[in-house]
Amino acid sequence: MNGNLLAVAAAFAILLLLITGATMLLKQRRKPLNVEDFKVKWQTAQKLCANKETWPLAVINADKVLDEALKQCRYKGKSMGERLASAQRDLSDNDGVWYGHKLRNRLVHETDVALKQADVQKALKGIRQALRDLGALR
Numbered sequence: 001m002n003g004n005l006l007a008v009a010a011a012f013a014i015l016l017l018l019i020t021g022a023t024m025l026l027k028q029r030r031k032p033l034n035v036e037d038f039k040v041k042w043q044t045a046q047k048l049c050a051n052k053e054t055w056p057l058a059v060i061n062a063d064k065v066l067d068e069a070l071k072q073c074r075y076k077g078k079s080m081g082e083r084l085a086s087a088q089r090d091l092s093d094n095d096g097v098w099y100g101h102k103l104r105n106r107l108v109h110e111t112d113v114a115l116k117q118a119d120v121q122k123a124l125k126g127i128r129q130a131l132r133d134l135g136a137l138r
Helices: 002-028 035-050 052-072 080-090 094-109 117-134
Strands: none
Touching: 035 052, 035 117, 052 080, 052 094, 052 117, 080 094, 080 117, 094 117
């Protein structure tokens, strides 16, 4: 009986090592993102912050850049929200990135959203951190 228990424990340990190794291998196999391409797209979105009238476009475009990064990193989901949920463990500022995405949704789906500079800054800060976490920006 003691030998059987030892064999089961050894088999379980081997299985656990295989699963852990496979998970790490899949994460490492992810194709690196083109940082220069994302840098240009991010700078384009940031330039829209110079004028109050284009603040909504800055948030919307920044969100699009993040969604592109999530897709290239192969996060699962039919929508941006689902992909963000899939990536949550890999993102260091979930509250910030969700703030940015929810602000984008309000801008797209509601009329007369009164934007404050602090709102735009907070949204872009969260999205930028997510892009850094994914390896799209340095």
